[in-house]
Amino acid sequence: MGTGTEKILVIGANGQLGTELTEALRRTNGSHNVVASDLQLPTHAAGEEGPFEVLNVLDSGKLGELLSRYKITQIYHLAALLSATGEKKPKLAWDLNVNGLLNVLDAAREGGVRKVFWPSTIAVFGPNTPRQHTPQHTIMDPTTIYGISKLAGERWCEYYFTKYGVDVRGLRYPGLISYKQPPGGGTTDYAVDIYQQAVETGSYQCYLSENTYLPMMYMPDAVQAALQLMEADAGKITIRSSYNIGAISFSPEEVASEIKKHLPEFRIGYQPDFRQQIADSWPQSIDDSVARRDWGWQPQYDLPSMTKDILTNLKRKKNPALV
Numbered sequence: 001m002g003t004g005t006e007k008i009l010v011i012g013a014n015g016q017l018g019t020e021l022t023e024a025l026r027r028t029n030g031s032h033n034v035v036a037s038d039l040q041l042p043t044h045a046a047g048e049e050g051p052f053e054v055l056n057v058l059d060s061g062k063l064g065e066l067l068s069r070y071k072i073t074q075i076y077h078l079a080a081l082l083s084a085t086g087e088k089k090p091k092l093a094w095d096l097n098v099n100g101l102l103n104v105l106d107a108a109r110e111g112g113v114r115k116v117f118w119p120s121t122i123a124v125f126g127p128n129t130p131r132q133h134t135p136q137h138t139i140m141d142p143t144t145i146y147g148i149s150k151l152a153g154e155r156w157c158e159y160y161f162t163k164y165g166v167d168v169r170g171l172r173y174p175g176l177i178s179y180k181q182p183p184g185g186g187t188t189d190y191a192v193d194i195y196q197q198a199v200e201t202g203s204y205q206c207y208l209s210e211n212t213y214l215p216m217m218y219m220p221d222a223v224q225a226a227l228q229l230m231e232a233d234a235g236k237i238t239i240r241s242s243y244n245i246g247a248i249s250f251s252p253e254e255v256a257s258e259i260k261k262h263l264p265e266f267r268i269g270y271q272p273d274f275r276q277q278i279a280d281s282w283p284q285s286i287d288d289s290v291a292r293r294d295w296g297w298q299p300q301y302d303l304p305s306m307t308k309d310i311l312t313n314l315k316r317k318k319n320p321a322l323v
C-alpha cells in the first residue's frame with residue numbers, strides 16, 4: 001500500500017506498461033500524486049485522471065524542472081526503444097535507453113528522489129546464456145542493441161547504487177502481454193497481436209516459428225511485480241542491477257491451441273522474419289528464485305487463465321452486449 005506522501009513521476013506513461021502502471025499507481029497513491037509523462041499527450045484515460053506533462057527524458061533540464069515543481073520522491077522510468085524497433089534505429093536506441101537512464105539516475109542522485117524503478121529485460125541475455133531456467137547470474141552476451149543498452153543500464157544502476165546510494169530497483173521483464181494497449185516494437189509482441197487478431201479476424205500470421213519458446217507475463221503480474229519491488233524493504237534488495245522474474249513460457253503453437261479452446265475456428269500461419277533470430281538468442285524460461293526469496297515474487301497467471309481473461313475482455317470490448 002502507498003503511504004499517500006509519495007509524489008511519483010512516470011516517464012513513458014503512454015506505453016504498454018506505462019498505461020497500466022500509471023493506473024495502478026493512481027489507484028494506490030491518489031491521482032494527483034502521480035504525474036504521468038511522455039513524448040506526446042495521451043489518447044487514453046490514465047493521463048486524463050491526473051497530471052500529465054510532455055517530457056523527453058533526454059531533456060535533463062525539463063526533467064529537473066518537473067522534479068522540483070512536483071516535489072517528486074519516486075520515478076518509474078519506462079521510456080525505451082524495444083528490440084525490433086531498436087534494430088532499425090540502433091543509435092537512437094542507445095541514446096534513449098542509456099542516456100535517458102543516466103539523466104534519471106543523475107537527477108535522483110542530486111535531488112529529493114528517494115527511489116527509482118527501471119525495467120530491464122530478458123534481452124540482456126544472449127546466444128551463450130543457458131536458455132532453460134536462465135539463472136540470475138550467468139553469461140550475458142546480448143546481440144540486439146536493445147539488449148546491449150539494457151545490460152549497460154543494469155551496470156549503471158548497480159554503479160549508482162554502490163557509489164552514490166541511489167535506491168534504484170529493476171526487473172528483467174519477459175514479453176509482456178496485455179489487451180488494453182497495442183504493443184510497441186518488441187519481438188514478443190506476437191503474443192499480444194495474436195489475441196487481438198483471433199477476436200477481430202479469426203486468424204493470425206505469426207512472424208516467429210511455431211515452436212519458438214519465450215518467457216512471457218500477463219500485464220497484471222508485471223504491474224504487481226513493479227509495485228511489490230518498490231514497496232520492499234531496502235534491506236531485502238540484494239540485486240541492484242535487475243531481478244530475473246518469470247511467469248509463463250510458451251510457443252506460438254501452444255498459445256494458438258489455447259485460443260482454439262475458446263475460438264475453435266481460429267487459424268494460425270507462420271512466416272518467420274528478422275525477429276526469429278532475436279527470439280532464438282533469448283532464454284526460453286527464467287530462474288527467478290532470487291526475486292522469490294528477496295521480496296516474495298509470485299506470479300498469478302498461467303497460460304489458460306491469462307487466455308480466458310484476455311479473450312473475455314476483448315470480446316466484451318468488441319461487442320459489449322455479448323458477454
Ligand code: AKB
Nearest residue numbers: 082083121186187188
Ligand atoms: C521485446 O520483445 O523487445 C520486449 C522485451 C522482451 O523486453 N518485449
